[in-house]
Amino acid sequence: MTQYELDDAGVVVIIGSGAGGGTLAHELTRRGVDVVLLEAGKHLTAEDFVNDEWGGYEMLSWLDKRTASGDWRVARDHPLTPSWSCQVVGGTTTHWSGCCYRLIADEMRARTVYGDIPGASLIDWPLTLDELEPYYHLAEAKMGVTRTNGLPGLPANNNFKVMYAGATALGLNASTGRQAINPIPYDGRPATIQDGFTVTGDKVGSRWSTLNVEIPRALATGKLELRPQSRAVFIEHDAAGKASGVVYVDAAGTRHRQRARAVVLAGNCVESSRLLLHSASGMFAHGLANGHGNVGRYYLRHIIQTVWSVFDKPVNMHRGEIMTGMVDDFVRHDPARGFAGGYYVELNSMGLPTTAAFLDPGWWGRDFAGVIEQYAHMAGMLLSGEDMPQAGNRITLTDELDAFGVPVANIHYDEHPNDLKMRSHGYKTMTAIHQAAGAKRSIEAPAYPASHNLGSNRMSAKAEDGVLDGQGRAHEVPNLFIADGSAFATGGACNPTLTIVALAIRQADFMTRQMAAGAL
Amino acid sequence: MNGINAYKDPKLPPPIEVADGPEWVEALTILDRDVAHTLLAAARTLYPHDGLPERVYRRVILHFDRMASHSPAAAQSFAEFVDRADATMPLPFRELSESYRVAVLKEMETSAAFRLVQRSTVRFLYDDVEVWQAFGYEGASVHLGGYVARGFNDLDWLPEPPAGV
Numbered sequence: 001m002t003q004y005e006l007d008d009a010g011v012v013v014i015i016g017s018g019a020g021g022g023t024l025a026h027e028l029t030r031r032g033v034d035v036v037l038l039e040a041g042k043h044l045t046a047e048d049f050v051n052d053e054w055g056g057y058e059m060l061s062w063l064d065k066r067t068a069s070g071d072w073r074v075a076r077d078h079p080l081t082p083s084w085s086c087q088v089v090g091g092t093t094t095h096w097s098g099c100c101y102r103l104i105a106d107e108m109r110a111r112t113v114y115g116d117i118p119g120a121s122l123i124d125w126p127l128t129l130d131e132l133e134p135y136y137h138l139a140e141a142k143m144g145v146t147r148t149n150g151l152p153g154l155p156a157n158n159n160f161k162v163m164y165a166g167a168t169a170l171g172l173n174a175s176t177g178r179q180a181i182n183p184i185p186y187d188g189r190p191a192t193i194q195d196g197f198t199v200t201g202d203k204v205g206s207r208w209s210t211l212n213v214e215i216p217r218a219l220a221t222g223k224l225e226l227r228p229q230s231r232a233v234f235i236e237h238d239a240a241g242k243a244s245g246v247v248y249v250d251a252a253g254t255r256h257r258q259r260a261r262a263v264v265l266a267g268n269c270v271e272s273s274r275l276l277l278h279s280a281s282g283m284f285a286h287g288l289a290n291g292h293g294n295v296g297r298y299y300l301r302h303i304i305q306t307v308w309s310v311f312d313k314p315v316n317m318h319r320g321e322i323m324t325g326m327v328d329d330f331v332r333h334d335p336a337r338g339f340a341g342g343y344y345v346e347l348n349s350m351g352l353p354t355t356a357a358f359l360d361p362g363w364w365g366r367d368f369a370g371v372i373e374q375y376a377h378m379a380g381m382l383l384s385g386e387d388m389p390q391a392g393n394r395i396t397l398t399d400e401l402d403a404f405g406v407p408v409a410n411i412h413y414d415e416h417p418n419d420l421k422m423r424s425h426g427y428k429t430m431t432a433i434h435q436a437a438g439a440k441r442s443i444e445a446p447a448y449p450a451s452h453n454l455g456s457n458r459m460s461a462k463a464e465d466g467v468l469d470g471q472g473r474a475h476e477v478p479n480l481f482i483a484d485g486s487a488f489a490t491g492g493a494c495n496p497t498l499t500i501v502a503l504a505i506r507q508a509d510f511m512t513r514q515m516a517a518g519a520l
Numbered sequence: 521m522n523g524i525n526a527y528k529d530p531k532l533p534p535p536i537e538v539a540d541g542p543e544w545v546e547a548l549t550i551l552d553r554d555v556a557h558t559l560l561a562a563a564r565t566l567y568p569h570d571g572l573p574e575r576v577y578r579r580v581i582l583h584f585d586r587m588a589s590h591s592p593a594a595a596q597s598f599a600e601f602v603d604r605a606d607a608t609m610p611l612p613f614r615e616l617s618e619s620y621r622v623a624v625l626k627e628m629e630t631s632a633a634f635r636l637v638q639r640s641t642v643r644f645l646y647d648d649v650e651v652w653q654a655f656g657y658e659g660a661s662v663h664l665g666g667y668v669a670r671g672f673n674d675l676d677w678l679p680e681p682p683a684g685v
Contacts, residue, residue, distance in 0.1 A: 050529040051660035054647055153684060158675040164685065165678040175685050193666030203662045313677045314522075318657055320672035352657035356646035357639075362629075364566040364638055365622065372646070373569060376522060376656025437678065 004036055004225050006258050011036045011225075012511070013246045013260040015232040015275070018091020019500040020483035021266030022210025022218075027508030029223035033515065036225050036258055037215075038248050040267075041088035043228040046212070049094075049201025053353045056200020060094055062087040065408050066270065067398060072413040073446045074301075077361040082411045083301075084449035085268040089228050090211025092268065092451070093497065095199050097323040098179035098207050099346060099384075100145040101494035102136050105129040106333050107341070107386065110490040113333055114340035119416055120388040121298055125489040126461040126470035135502035143180035143208040143501065144187050154183045157194065157320035159349050162311070162379040166437035167327050167345075177326035177346070180208035180498075187213070194320040196349070230256075233404050235263055235279040235288055235480070243288075243480045249404055262479040262511065262520055266504075269299065269453035269486040273395040274409045276457065276467075289474035292464050295457055296395035299411065300491040301450035303385035303422050306348055307430035308359060308378050309439035310371060315379045317349035323382070330385075330429065331493055339421035342493045343385025345430055350380065359445055371443065379434060383426040384452065386493045388416040395456050411450075452496055457486040471510045472503060479520055483507055526652035529660040535649060538578045547582055550589045551598065556581050558602045561614035563641045565621040569654075576648050583644040584637075594636065601633035 004011050012028060014021045017039040025037045040062075050056055061084065068075035068082035075082060086092045106113045108129050111122040140148040147153050153176045156164065160176055167174035181198070182191050192206040205212050218224040229251035236257070238244040243263040249255055265272040273296040277287040287295050325347030332342055350358070352375050359372065392414060397407035415423075431442040460466025463475035472487045474480040483504045485496045492499070514520035528535075538544050545553045563577050588595035605613035608624045616624065628634040645651060652659050661667055 050531050051662050052529045052532055054643070055529065055532055155673060156681045156685065157672045161673070161675045161678050161681060164681040192668070193662070194668040194672040195661045195666035196672075197660075197662065204666070313675075314656070315675060316656070316658075316671060319661075319667035319670070351659065352652055352655055353643075353647045356642050362635075362638070364625075366568055369568050373571075373655055376524070 001219060002222050002225050004034060006256055009259040010034055010261050011258070012262045012264065013038065013258050014264040014266055014483070015246065016091055016266035016268065016271070016484065017089050017210055017215060017226070018086070018266060018268065018484070019093050019210060019497045020504045021264065022090060022093065022214045023501050023504040024264060024266065024483045024508055025224055026214040026218040027505050028511065029218045029221040031508060031512045032223065033512060034223055035218070036227060038230040038232050038246065038258070039089050039226065039228045040231045041086065041228065043089040043226070044201070046201070046203045046205055049203045051195065051197045051203065052200060053351045056197070060086045060088050060201060064402060067408060067410045069410060070393070070413040072415055074449060075413070077446065078449045081449050083270050083453050084451045085453065089215065089226065090209045093209035094201050094211055096497055097198055098181040099323050099495040100140065100143065100178045100180050100498040101344065103129065103132070103492040103494060103499055104331065107490065107492040110341070117340055117388060117418060119390060120418065121391050122389060123460055123465050123489055126459050132502055132506070135506045136498065138505050139498055139502040142213070143498070144182055144189070145178050145180050145498070146183055147178050151186060152183050153177070154179055154181060154192070154321055154324040157324060158315050159317040159347055159379050160325040162315060162437045163325045163327070163347055163381060163433060166433035166435070169436040170432060172327050172329045172433070174325060174327050176324045179321065179324060181321055182206040192321055196318050196320055196322060198322060231404055232267070232275060233406050235275060237281065237283065237288065237477065241283055241477060243477055262481065264481040264483050266483040268484055269456045270395055270409050270411065272482055272484055272486050273456045274397065274406065277397050278406050289467055289476045289480060291476050294467050297391060298389035298455045298458055299393045299395055299413065300387050300389060300455035300488070301413065302452035302454070302491055303343060303383060303387050303419055303426065304447045304450070304452065305423060305426060306358070306380055306382045306445040307427060307434060307442050308355065308380045308445055309434035309442040310374045311377045311379060311439055314376050316376055317379055318351050322349050323347050327433070337425060339418045339425065340388070341386030341418070341422065343383050343422060343426055344493055345426070345433070346382045346384060348380045348382035358448055359443060371441070381430045381433065383430060384493060384495055385422050385426060386491050388418045389455055389490060390414065390416055452485070452491070454485040454488040454491045454496055457482050459487050459489045472507050481507060481511070522656045524653070524656055524658050526649050526658050527660045527664065528649045530663055536579050536582045538575050538582060540575065544578050548585050550595060551581070551585045555598060555602045556585070558605060558612070558614050559584055559598060559637065561621065562601070562605065562625065562637055563645065565618060565625060566638055566641050567645055572651065572654060576645065576650050579648055580641055580644045584640060587640065597633045597636045601637050604628055604631065604633065
């Protein structure tokens with residue numbers, strides 16, 4: 001592997017190797033840019049992964065302490081792990097279920113289309129869907145998204161048969177949807193064997209991840225140095241206010257400073273915001289790029305919730321790919337529903353260990369036992385919908401320091417009335433679908449630790465409304481970028497990974513143009 | 521029987537061994553035996569599956585023992601839980617009938633010690649391969665070729681969706 005000197009100020013330093021950082025590393029290096037990729041986690045391989053829900057969770061998850069406040073139920077159910085992402089080379093793309101839907105034009109103009117919603121701080125994206133669409137095409141091609149680029153859809157599994165029967169009985173549109181999981185061999189990766197364990201690392205490699213696609217290809221360019229187990233703890237700047245380097249701690253606990261031509265944060269919402277807030281200086285007293293106090297603010301986590309239903313006959317939802325189903329009738333904004341924004345209903349399955357853990361944390365007794373005993377007869381669906389950005393929903397630093405001397409982050413989240421209206425509507429929809437397929441009991445399960453973490457360093461046309469411009473570049477620091485979901489101006493309804501990848505490809509184009517022009 | 525076979529990933533360590541007789545407590549390394557028996561009664565009251573053998577609940581308590589040996593704070597919480605469960609009624613918790621045990625646990629629900637015992641019971645009980653087998657969760661699959669030829673689409677009591685939907 002190529003190695004760069006610590007005082008080589010010609011490298012782009014990317015912090016985080018997931019959907020945004022791993023993709024950007026590949027897209028920059030294949031354009032000839034020198035890149036150092038810092039990843040806090042280990043470099044694991046398919047051989048290391050296990051087909052085991054708790055085993056995989058403990059192997060891949062970012063388990064460092066965080067705290068939670070606000071009226072969201074996650075603060076009560078998961079007070080020390082309110083957010084769920086991965087700490088491993090490949091980031092959360094080692095864990096994701098592969099859903100790949102695009103934002104729609106209205107979602108990228110949320111303030112204009114939804115109007116002025118009291119208590120919400122909506123803005124329009126500083127780019128349009130037309131500008132993003134070419135990059136969606138590129139992202140779908142590299143990821144091998146089903147129903148694009150000549151790929152078929154994934155086949156119906158047992159859980160989908162239940163969703164399809166219920167949805168069609170109600171006149172809704174259900175399909176197996178679009179996933180970055182191979183139904184047939186594609187791009188050197190095999191077809192799925194329907195093992196049901198993409199969330200614990202995907203031993204088969206049929207699902208796209210930066211671990212199995214982007215990072216190996218970036219390394220093959222000879223332009224990438226990947227440094228696993230390297231925990232970024234501070235971003236430095238020069239006298240002109242430009243980012244000049246990243247201080248990080250290696251596996252042995254030794255501190256280093258990597259100088260940089262540009263710095264890109266891609267550590268998922270909480271870590272990217274935490275690092276900016278912590279990187280305060282005389283010039284940036286409240287944290288880097290935080291002159292308007294917007295770093296960490298407008299945190300979004302989507303309206304996520306699940307309905308699990310029990311049927312008379314076996315379903316065996318654990319067999320096969322996890323999220324190969326969706327109903328898209330509620331995606332478009334429709335004021336007649338009584339709330340702004342939309343949602344997807346998606347197929348969802350879990351094994352017995354996590355179904356029991358997330359069905360309703362805190363629920364115990366004979367009623368729970370009677371439900372979970374019928375695991376083999378259970379079907380599941382998940383809702384992913386747009387939540388409202390609010391100024392008070394934010395990531396902040398606490399007084400407690402972690403093992404690296406960086407303050408532990410707190411995530412505060414209060415649900416907006418619009419969020420609660422969508423939750424109620426969504427539960428009714430999902431329960432109705434299962435009832436129409438013959439469910440004898442449906443359980444409204446709450447949100448898990450947030451895995452769609454978005455918006456806390458948002459892009460905005462006006463500097464005072466966010467942190468980044470429309471290229472994901474900090475309004476206040478011209479060579480500081482963000483390439484993760486925290487850059488989203490608003491959340492939209494769909495799973496965020498495809499959009500993160502599309503934005504990273506677009507950002508690579510922009511950065512290389514800037515470099516060619518001598519501006520970066 | 522449900523006709524399925526449950527598998528743990530072959531890379532993972534085998535389940536904790538537990539004796540069938542009362543000597544199972546000899547495997548405890550740090551938990552007091554009275555504490556262990558009380559926690560056992562609590563686990564069975566929290567998640568009462570009459571069809572499951574005693575040994576699956578004993579394995580949960582042996583996991584608690586490991587937790588306690590790794591974490592003094594967990595050991596302290598287990599001790600607090602038992603003290604409180606035993607202090608509520610004129611009989612020790614584990615001698616109470618089920619409805620009284622439920623009443624005692626309901627009173628303790630908001631305590632941190634209860635939360636640890638309840639969440640940890642879920643964590644370990646439903647991760648036990650014998651419980652998987654009983655409730656029809658087949659578990660690890662890659663080492664068997666996944667489910668592509670083992671029933672991922674064998675549900676036959678609903679109409680088959682059209683091809684390509």
